[in-house]
Amino acid sequence: MDEVFKALADASRRSLLDRLHARNGQTLNELCEGLAMTRQAVTKHLAILEQANLVTTFKHGREKLHYLNPVPIHQIGERWIKKFERAKLVALSELKRQLEKRDE
Amino acid sequence: MSKPEFVYVTYISTTPEKLWEALTNSEFTRRYWFNTEVKSDWKVGSPFALVMNGTTTDVGEILQAERPRRLAYTFKHQLDEEMRKEPPTKVTFTIEPHGDLVKLTVTHEGFAKGSKLLDGISKGWPAILSGLKTLLETGTVIAIPPRALEIEGFE
Numbered sequence: 001m002d003e004v005f006k007a008l009a010d011a012s013r014r015s016l017l018d019r020l021h022a023r024n025g026q027t028l029n030e031l032c033e034g035l036a037m038t039r040q041a042v043t044k045h046l047a048i049l050e051q052a053n054l055v056t057t058f059k060h061g062r063e064k065l066h067y068l069n070p071v072p073i074h075q076i077g078e079r080w081i082k083k084f085e086r087a088k089l090v091a092l093s094e095l096k097r098q099l100e101k102r103d104e
Numbered sequence: 105m106s107k108p109e110f111v112y113v114t115y116i117s118t119t120p121e122k123l124w125e126a127l128t129n130s131e132f133t134r135r136y137w138f139n140t141e142v143k144s145d146w147k148v149g150s151p152f153a154l155v156m157n158g159t160t161t162d163v164g165e166i167l168q169a170e171r172p173r174r175l176a177y178t179f180k181h182q183l184d185e186e187m188r189k190e191p192p193t194k195v196t197f198t199i200e201p202h203g204d205l206v207k208l209t210v211t212h213e214g215f216a217k218g219s220k221l222l223d224g225i226s227k228g229w230p231a232i233l234s235g236l237k238t239l240l241e242t243g244t245v246i247a248i249p250p251r252a253l254e255i256e257g258f259e
Binding site: 024025053056058060063065067069070071072073074075078 | 107108109110111112113114115209211230231233234235237238
């Protein structure tokens with residue numbers, strides 16, 4: 001669990017997870033596109049995320065694809081969130097999202 | 105071959121045999137899979153079904169069954185009318201021992217464009233796999249109420 005928290009304690013790594021959340025199963029090239037990070041930095045961050053099992057890779061033909069693996073994050077939630085709190089927390093977080101939504 | 109929409113990995117402190125049992129035995133699955141029973145004789149070509157509280161929610165066919173390493177089946181939702189029209193998807197479980205741990209990889213692929221099923225699937229698997237790990241490692245699991253996942257039409 002230490003590894004998960006360490007991996008998440010970095011804005012660049014969180015933004016890589018956001019990119020995979022928006023589109024799962026990307027190659028390194030796709031992930032680097034439009035990012036203000038060098039390829040080496042992305043590779044390094046991905047290695048840390050993989051080590052923490054937050055990103056998993058999958059060989060598809062010749063390509064190595066990166067997938068967001070939310071299982072460890074779910075595990076963290078399970079540890080501190082009680083069964084009956086969950087629905088209320090989902091409602092609260094939806095309320096926060098709605099209220100903070102910027103006009104688009 | 106299209107690429108899988110989801111690849112989930114979890115490392116569980118167990119043996120491949122126990123994990124296989126947990127994936128294919130209804131007594132086990134009911135405890136971590138939203139009270140769902142898995143029904144099949146686990147032979148290639150045999151039918152597969154998920155039965156939740158007595159209602160069949162999904163059906164499919166066994167594509168691969170190499171105990172205790174690899175299991176694959178097709179997956180087609182039955183309850184929701186829109187989802188029932190979607191083509192069957194494919195689920196694959198790969199079990200690899202790594203020392204005292206077993207690595208379980210679940211891939212799910214073949215979703216139609218704009219699939220309604222995809223949303224539910226992406227919320228369901230992390231909860232199921234997280235529960236499976238807890239059950240195998242501790243012997244007990246706190247069932248997550250399906251309602252909490254906010255999947256449309258799934259209570």
